[in-house]
Amino acid sequence: MKGTTPAGTSTQQEASHWVREMFGRIAPRYDLANHVLSLNLDRRWRSATVKRVQHILRQPGARVLDLCCGTGDLLIGLRSKSAASVMGSDFSHPMLIAASEKTARRGFMCPLFEADALVLPLSDGSFDLITIAFGLRNLVDYQAGLAEMYRVLKPSGMVAILEFSQPGDTLFGKLYGFYSRNILPVIGGALSGSRDAYTYLPESIGKFPSAGGLADQMRNGGFQAVEFIRLTGGAVALHLGTK
Ligand SMILES: C[S@@+](CC[C@H](N)C(=O)[O-])C[C@H]1O[C@@H](n2cnc3c(N)ncnc32)[C@H](O)[C@@H]1O
Numbered sequence: 001m002k003g004t005t006p007a008g009t010s011t012q013q014e015a016s017h018w019v020r021e022m023f024g025r026i027a028p029r030y031d032l033a034n035h036v037l038s039l040n041l042d043r044r045w046r047s048a049t050v051k052r053v054q055h056i057l058r059q060p061g062a063r064v065l066d067l068c069c070g071t072g073d074l075l076i077g078l079r080s081k082s083a084a085s086v087m088g089s090d091f092s093h094p095m096l097i098a099a100s101e102k103t104a105r106r107g108f109m110c111p112l113f114e115a116d117a118l119v120l121p122l123s124d125g126s127f128d129l130i131t132i133a134f135g136l137r138n139l140v141d142y143q144a145g146l147a148e149m150y151r152v153l154k155p156s157g158m159v160a161i162l163e164f165s166q167p168g169d170t171l172f173g174k175l176y177g178f179y180s181r182n183i184l185p186v187i188g189g190a191l192s193g194s195r196d197a198y199t200y201l202p203e204s205i206g207k208f209p210s211a212g213g214l215a216d217q218m219r220n221g222g223f224q225a226v227e228f229i230r231l232t233g234g235a236v237a238l239h240l241g242t243k
Pocket of ligand 1: 016019020023024067068069070071072073074089090091092095115116117118132133134135138139140
């Protein structure tokens with residue numbers, strides 16, 4: 001259970017290549033598919049994340065990195081609430097192009113760089129805050145991803161991980177399970193032109209640790225004061241931890 005294993009891949013290298021290529025392919029329609037499939041709740045999940053880290057965003061000179069930034073929605077949310085230096089990174093070039101166009105349209109200057117979240121070209125102890133929204137689940141080694149975040153955080157720095165989770169054995173959980181396995185791939189496929197991307201989505205969520213399991217992995221990785229809140233009936237969880 002190291003990390004994501006898209007169907008048809010058998011090594012970490014193949015899995016990473018598959019994920020990168022898939023996100024590159026859906027980048028132009030990613031936002032539309034996201035907003036439609038989540039009924040716009042994705043905006044609320046990111047806002048909840050920004051709210052929980054506001055105390056760091058207010059610190060003068062705070063340095064913030066949004067990992068796996070995609071088209072930049074969380075990056076913009078973070079930057080719009082602070083004068084902090086907020087930068088974004090992703091390993092998909094088309095996603096970064098979309099993020100760069102969007103930040104420019106909104107009038108924000110946010111440095112962006114292309115990098116694998118598992119091997120960041122950054123010095124130890126560089127950031128006060130690292131955020132990652134719907135990115136960790138796509139890494140080929142979750143624990144290695146957490147370790148890399150830990151490495152580049154300053155002592156006392158904070159990580160905020162927003163990710164899909166499993167709602168559990170409730171009525172909502174059953175309905176959500178049906179929706180994500182049967183409806184989401186069809187609508188997501190139609191909107192993005194890439195059915196496999198939206199078949200992969202529920203598969204990768206199913207493979208990802210539960211909220212409690214992720215909290216344990218964070219503690220194993222050295223994070224302290226680990227806590228999480230469940231959002232939308234547990235379909236999503238926001239984890240926080242301190243170095
Ligand atoms: C589901 S999208 C999330 C994008 C954005 N954070 C959001 O909230 O919409 C996942 C992003 O993670 C990126 N990603 C996946 N694996 C990565 C890795 N190993 N290194 C860097 N970026 C990665 C993908 O390219 C994609 O842009």
